[in-house]
Amino acid sequence: MVEMSSAQGGSQGRSPTGRVLMAVARRWPTWLGLAFMVFNVLGLEDGRDAALVVFLAALIYLATAVTGRPGVVWPLFGASVVAVTVLRLLGLEPWPGLVGGAVCVAVVGLAGGLSRRPTLDAAQVPAMLVFGTVSVAALTLSPAVGGYLVAAALIGHAALDVVLWRRNKVVARSMAEFCAALDLPLGVAIVVLTVSA
Template identity: 65%
Template sequence: MADISSAPRSLARRLPITVAHRWPTWCGLAVAAQSALDLGDGRGQAVIVFLAALIYLATAVVGRPGVVWLLFGASVVAVTLLRLFDLDPWPGLVGGAVSVALVALVDGVMKRSRLTAAQLPAMVLFGGAALLAVSLSPAVGGYLVAAALIGHATLDVIVWRADKVVTRSMAEFCAVLDLTLGVAILVLI
């Protein structure tokens, strides 16, 4: 007969390890919650969609999945500084995306694996949706941002499963953030 008295102690030992192992999920939930506090009509979250696609494309160009966290940190700092000085981040984001897309074309990203090559059209699709959303009415723009976030969460899951393009930790973080924030926008607007 099995000793069931050891089950709670075993769970108590495994739980902190399991929770710690899922740190990207917890971070994604925390960022989604913080973003939801400043949700407005949802269009303000278009920057998140745009940055997600741009960071994935830039990581694909570099060809080193581990660089994604550095690119993420740099982009968060850059957008935060622009907003601190009350500057519109969109010209810099669009200029950066065009530059990275041109480098991707010259560098031959489209000739690499399908998933790596898919990052260029994903940038066009998600970046275009983000830009369009900020120019639409609050309701329609908010729904478009939500759809783009949920769509990018799907790409995150594909990238996570393939363990290609970006690190699994970033794909997990981004999937949780994108899906949670997309659903929050749908619920709250």
């Protein structure tokens, strides 16, 4: 009984400001996702520019499913951001390497039995196929049509994020929260920007 009251006193002993700050701190993935969304919106010429976000999300999720270790998603995310940044600084197009990488990861996953693993893990292969195809196809379309296609893919990926967050599967829950907070508002922002263009 003493332990229970001291545990309760820990959160009740905080000031209202302290409780608010703790609640905000617990949602760090949401705030980080929203910050990335703002960063992406500020750099958009048209919605097709966000195709890379959808492709990378699908690739990182697939690679994480292949490893079977949800926590590896954050190092993969960091590595992908660094790799794309370096390629762009060198004036190189990241798409050929990303598409080739996605094919290799999918082949390794299928050869390693990913299709026989739990449904949400196995679903990352068709998810990569759908989101990857949409991302690449959007680049070949007009700014309006391509933008709407990327927006739809972002919103669709946000729905996947919610499923993975609720079930706590495939990727770390913090990544699913981060990605949902990035994908959904970015998809909506692209729709708004495309309509008003």
